[in-house]
Amino acid sequence: MMKNLKLVIPILLLFSFEILAQPRWKKSEPTAQVKLQLFHSTETANFPTTETLGKFDLMYEISHRFIPSIKDGYDVYFGLDGPARIRTAIGFGITEDLMVTLGRSNDIDNLDLQFKQRLIEFPNDIIPSVIAVRAGIAWNTEVPDGIDRKRTDGDNFQYYAQLIYNGMLFDKKLGIGIVPSYLYNSFIYAVDKQYTFTLGTYVQYYIDAMWSFWVEYNPVIAGYRGVIRLDERGKSHNSVAIGMDIETGGHIFHLILTNNARLNPSQYLVGADRSANDDMWRLGFGIKRYF
Numbered sequence: 001m002m003k004n005l006k007l008v009i010p011i012l013l014l015f016s017f018e019i020l021a022q023p024r025w026k027k028s029e030p031t032a033q034v035k036l037q038l039f040h041s042t043e044t045a046n047f048p049t050t051e052t053l054g055k056f057d058l059m060y061e062i063s064h065r066f067i068p069s070i071k072d073g074y075d076v077y078f079g080l081d082g083p084a085r086i087r088t089a090i091g092f093g094i095t096e097d098l099m100v101t102l103g104r105s106n107d108i109d110n111l112d113l114q115f116k117q118r119l120i121e122f123p124n125d126i127i128p129s130v131i132a133v134r135a136g137i138a139w140n141t142e143v144p145d146g147i148d149r150k151r152t153d154g155d156n157f158q159y160y161a162q163l164i165y166n167g168m169l170f171d172k173k174l175g176i177g178i179v180p181s182y183l184y185n186s187f188i189y190a191v192d193k194q195y196t197f198t199l200g201t202y203v204q205y206y207i208d209a210m211w212s213f214w215v216e217y218n219p220v221i222a223g224y225r226g227v228i229r230l231d232e233r234g235k236s237h238n239s240v241a242i243g244m245d246i247e248t249g250g251h252i253f254h255l256i257l258t259n260n261a262r263l264n265p266s267q268y269l270v271g272a273d274r275s276a277n278d279d280m281w282r283l284g285f286g287i288k289r290y291f
Helices: 002-018 074-079
Strands: 056-066 083-093 098-105 110-122 130-139 157-169 174-184 195-206 211-217 222-223 239-248 249-258 282-290
Touching: 056 249, 074 282
Parallel strands: none
Antiparallel strands: 056 083, 056 282, 083 098, 098 110, 110 130, 130 157, 157 174, 174 195, 195 211, 195 222, 211 239, 239 249, 249 282
């Protein structure tokens, strides 16, 4: 693992550098309530934060998770030759506290519609906190050969809900997130409907307004943790990811090292397709543009 990290750090750094007059008295206007902002983005690399877009604001995302592992070496350029799982998405702020996102992954052609609502703020000097919820529906539009099923069959749909807690410590330097998540119909080809419950956590340390480092962990607590595709074998594993973010000019760049190549929530929540204990780590990246 340490050998792989020594290879990865230069690659990540390479990516990061490409890419008097006295005022006249006026009657005081009522002070508008300012939304408590903790994290710098509406999402981390894989999880939602409690942040939402401003009313009528837009967000565009494109993310890659390379399928070959780093240990496959130079022949696949440490995984960067691909192939890759890809997600694209666009988000829209309906109100200051409610946003909607429509995304697609090329894994089983998974379309994803999700809503996120901020619920409660706890402003204070010790650990300012916010609670939000996110819920979504996923439609898997790819029908494999040999499956007697229409694209619009109800078995191709999945549903999920997430409770999001965010808090900030040390003068908004260290952000923490806890995201318990529930997924229904985890394996769309199962005879009986499956569910998965996970307890996602993440920590992000902001060095300054531009650079930050983070760690994510998403263990499956109960329910299904098998495959998501018919051509997969074995079981899924707890997801782990580490990386750094670079913020500049309305963009946030995620540079990622992970054991999970799955991207859309209904796929990511089942677990990672490879074990973190087997040195099966992959590179990935994500870009979010806020308008």
